[in-house]
Amino acid sequence: MLETLAATELAQGDSVWWALLRIAIVLGFVLAIVPGLIWWERRLLSWFQDRIGPNRVGPFGLLQPIADGVKLFFKEDITPATVDRLLYFIAPAIALFPAFAIWATIPWGPDRRLTPIADVDVGILYILAISSLGVYGLFLGGWASNNKYSLLGGLRSAAQMVSYELAMGVSLGCVILATGSLRLTEVVSMQFEPLWGVVPWMQNWFILTPWGFVAGIIFLITMVAETNRAPFDLPEAESELISGFHTEYSSMKFAVFFMGEYATMLAFSGIFAAVFLGGWSPLPLNWEFLALRANDAGLPWLASALSFIGGPIAAPIWMVGKMFGGITFYVWLRATLPRLRYDQLMNLGWKYLLPIAALNFVVVAIWMQFGWFALLGALVVLLLLYINVVVFPARGRRDGDDEMLVLVKPQVQTEKSIEVSRS
Amino acid sequence: MSVGVVVFLLMATVIVLSAWGVVVARNAVRSALSLVINFFTLALLYFGMHYDLLGISQILVYTGFIMMLFLFCILLLNLGAPDTLFEPSLIKRSIAWFTGGVLVLAVASQVIGPLAVADAGPSAPEGFGEAASVGTALFTGWVYAFEIASVLLLVGIVGSILVAKRRD
Numbered sequence: 123m124l125e126t127l128a129a130t131e132l133a134q135g136d137s138v139w140w141a142l143l144r145i146a147i148v149l150g151f152v153l154a155i156v157p158g159l160i161w162w163e164r165r166l167l168s169w170f171q172d173r174i175g176p177n178r179v180g181p182f183g184l185l186q187p188i189a190d191g192v193k194l195f196f197k198e199d200i201t202p203a204t205v206d207r208l209l210y211f212i213a214p215a216i217a218l219f220p221a222f223a224i225w226a227t228i229p230w231g232p233d234r235r236l237t238p239i240a241d242v243d244v245g246i247l248y249i250l251a252i253s254s255l256g257v258y259g260l261f262l263g264g265w266a267s268n269n270k271y272s273l274l275g276g277l278r279s280a281a282q283m284v285s286y287e288l289a290m291g292v293s294l295g296c297v298i299l300a301t302g303s304l305r306l307t308e309v310v311s312m313q314f315e316p317l318w319g320v321v322p323w324m325q326n327w328f329i330l331t332p333w334g335f336v337a338g339i340i341f342l343i344t345m346v347a348e349t350n351r352a353p354f355d356l357p358e359a360e361s362e363l364i365s366g367f368h369t370e371y372s373s374m375k376f377a378v379f380f381m382g383e384y385a386t387m388l389a390f391s392g393i394f395a396a397v398f399l400g401g402w403s404p405l406p407l408n409w410e411f412l413a414l415r416a417n418d419a420g421l422p423w424l425a426s427a428l429s430f431i432g433g434p435i436a437a438p439i440w441m442v443g444k445m446f447g448g449i450t451f452y453v454w455l456r457a458t459l460p461r462l463r464y465d466q467l468m469n470l471g472w473k474y475l476l477p478i479a480a481l482n483f484v485v486v487a488i489w490m491q492f493g494w495f496a497l498l499g500a501l502v503v504l505l506l507l508y509i510n511v512v513v514f515p516a517r518g519r520r521d522g523d524d525e526m527l528v529l530v531k532p533q534v535q536t537e538k539s540i541e542v543s544r545s
Numbered sequence: 546m547s548v549g550v551v552v553f554l555l556m557a558t559v560i561v562l563s564a565w566g567v568v569v570a571r572n573a574v575r576s577a578l579s580l581v582i583n584f585f586t587l588a589l590l591y592f593g594m595h596y597d598l599l600g601i602s603q604i605l606v607y608t609g610f611i612m613m614l615f616l617f618c619i620l621l622l623n624l625g626a627p628d629t630l631f632e633p634s635l636i637k638r639s640i641a642w643f644t645g646g647v648l649v650l651a652v653a654s655q656v657i658g659p660l661a662v663a664d665a666g667p668s669a670p671e672g673f674g675e676a677a678s679v680g681t682a683l684f685t686g687w688v689y690a691f692e693i694a695s696v697l698l699l700v701g702i703v704g705s706i707l708v709a710k711r712r713d
Contacts, residue, residue, distance in 0.1 A: 209575065243676055247601045254609030258581065261613075265574060265620060273620065280617055284610065304676050 144239045148225045156384045157187030163453050170457035199373040209266035214378035217259020221382035224252045224389045229307045231402050231437030245306035246294050249393055253348055257283040260357055264367035275366020279357035282347060285471040290344035292479035293337040296486045297397055310401030323408050327400040336482045338398040340475055345390040352456035391448020399444055402437035559586045573619045584608045596674045
């Protein structure tokens with residue numbers, strides 16, 4: 123009785139030891155890989171900018187992050203005189219906490235004993251909840267520094283995160299609607315179905331479906347904003363806020379902020395991979411189906427190779443590869459796009475991302491409930507309405523009362539025109 | 546004592562201390578931060594009882610958004626002066642202590658009695674409080690209440706914009 127109980131516990135990975143092992147794997151991986159990420163970002167960014175980058179310490183400069191870490195440990199830890207000492211001290215710790223906690227529901231492979239740490243029924247909500255905590259560290263750090271620029275950085279980060287969290291939630295809501303599950307492992311395994319239900323040799327990665335593509339792009343933009351990375355790095359804008367919330371931080375406290383940022387970036391890349399990019403499958407191909415076909419064609423070596431690629435042993439490799447792809451995307455964005463202005467940031471979040479995400483949500487709901495034929499009909503009706511209500515009336519009033527034309531025309535500011543513009 | 550009881554006592558201690566901190570802290574930001582810790586630990590307590598959805602909602606709604614807005618307001622209003630929070634009148638303070646004490650006694654008399662005799666906590670039916678059952682309840686039996694609540698919130702938002710709007 124007891125033995126069978128222990129065996130089933132072992133099979134489900136339900137014992138305390140398995141749980142501790144899962145936690146150790148994730149923590150060990152994140153702590154070990156963050157210096158590597160910093161090296162990768164610096165090298166890649168320097169190639170983008172036609173420089174060489176750190177290449178002196180160790181082969182290809184690989185030991186540079188370790189040297190930087192040693193330097194940061196031994197730097198003088200300056201605490202400015204007028205800071206709120208308690209909050210100034212714990213703010214980096216608060217910033218680091220969600221960066222590690224968010225990993226708890228990200229699945230790495232099909233083996234439930236080793237990953238994820240907790241396969242709870244509310245996995246996607248958990249990610250949203252924990253990422254909304256990420257702002258506290260920045261916010262409190264900015265406030266406790268007792269510095270106007272830091273405070274502005276903290277306020278910006280709070281407003282930015284609250285704004286973009288909404289669009290992120292709605293875009294993830296589309297996935298929840300389509301899969302009918304909040305469990306991340308189920309979201310991943312739903313993507314191993316045939317593509318669009320009709321192509322048996324491919325997998326139904328959500329990024330390949332029309333609604334999933336829209337939701338995926340919105341999630342991609344919001345995840346960059348959530349992690350405060352360029353072009354959304356307004357909380358630490360060097361040119362205007364002198365690094366914003368961490369201006370007053372030095373030594374390891376400063377480093378801890380950035381450790382949290384990189385760990386969160388990696389975690390969000392993992393979430394994007396799990397929710398939209400088919401989790402631990404390297405390509406959107408149905409490996410079992412292809413292996414069967416290869417066997418039928420008399421190529422057993424190809425069949426075993428295919429089932430190994432799609433199998434549980436190789437799975438974490440593909441997952442980590444996708445996470446690194448996400449980091450590369452982050453760096454690419456940083457090297458390509460200039461920083462947004464604050465009003466542009468808010469416009470993008472509230473006027474474009476949130477409505478598009480909400481519309482996508484409605485589209486998924488109609489498709490789930492009434493099928494794609496009704497969805498097409500509804501879209502045609504909407505398009506006709508749009509043309510009749512928005513496009514044609516706009517063409518009709520070309521004669522000077524169009525708002526854009528008024529803005530372009532040089533106007534003489536008379537007393538009367540000021541009165542008119544005020545009212 | 547089982548592991549569960551130890552974990553519960555640990556979290557309960559944090560909850561009580563942080564709740565105390567909300568009232569005692571002289572600084573509005575520290576007070577709000579204590580409330581954040583309180584809400585978050587409460588969510589951990591829900592997780593311990595396997596009410597995952599309740600705990601997640603607690604973190605998402607209260608810890609993530611409402612407390613963020615609290616902190617935002619505190620910073621924007623710059624509630625820095627702790628002297629305004631100090632009550633100098635001895636009579637008022639003694640009345641406050643008295644009524645507070647009565648409240649503690651009243652709550653304790655109702656809570657401690659059942660706690661002392663209970664051998665197991667009240668148990669919920671299977672599947673109670675899970676995402677699926679909560680969603681089904683919200684969108685079938687309680688859909689009108691749910692929609693009316695959302696309309697109420699919308700009215701609140703529109704009203705606050707109207708109040709805050711600049712008048713010419």
